[in-house]
Amino acid sequence: MKEIKSKIRNILLIILACLICTTVILIALTYPNYHDTMTEAQKRLPTDSSVLETEYGDIEYAIKGEGKPVLLLHGAGGGYDQGLWLGKLLFGNEYKFISVSRYGYLRSPIPDNASIKLQTEAYKALLDNFNIDKVIVVGVSAGGPSATQFANDHPDRCSALILVSAVSMGPAPDDKDPFYVGIIHTVQQSDYAYWLLTRFFQPAILDLMGIPIEIYETFNPEQKELAQEMLDIMHPMSQRYKGTINDEKMIEFYTVPTINLRAPTLIIHAKDDALVSYKHAENAHNKIDQSQLVLYDTGGHGMLSQMEGTRMLVKVFLNNSTYNSTV
16 A cells, blocks of 8 residues: 555656646746747837826826827727727728726826726826817727716717727626636736737637637638737736726726717627627617617627728728618
């Protein structure tokens, strides 16, 4: 019996030693690339943006391009950089992008009295600072609540509202299972873990972010490149974690305000979105009078596989507010 236990112990020790050696080798092989990626991101982030002090909290922002102004409100795990990337995808180069880092993301701290309503006042202060009268407001994913709140609280400043895979209420029954959300939170706290997943397990990390693996398998090379760009733009992920936690607190009991929300609204969502259920899109459509709902059967969260069609929808919507469609 002692001999058997000794053999089992030796086998376990060998397995443990192999795991340790594999981990050491993995880190040795990948860390230089990881370090270069983080160094580049750390240099880029503060040089591409500025911070405005307001009575509603400091707000990080970047302004790029010329044309009609667009206020870009990013999703969870994002920042002003994700907003700029999404803006270019959706609109091209013919607009003036005002992209912010919402509370808790990158260099936008979380005020003690943080709320979605307060955040919209910071947006207004930013627009006032640059004498920008009206904007097209775009809310993506967790940026949806402050987009609809801004359109309601400042209707004279919102010429149109576009919601993409956007949250419009507290947690819905078909949203991502809390267990998997917990995994996302764990990954977000480690820049190295997030980097490893984005480099070597892209389908798995995208599945956690609401793009089902079966959808990823249909991606063409261009769509896979877009997916990698989306993942890369979120380095370093740990600097975005506080914002994600703050979003969950502020969104928990959120409902779309409709007292003053009168801007023409385009709502785009995919039925197979595995992170933010399309019930959010239906909820927003039911509550916003001047809204047009476009539901794709497939595409996942962010609808990268439907981006070409989504660009066209946005273009037609902005050129013709009476446009209506269901896909």
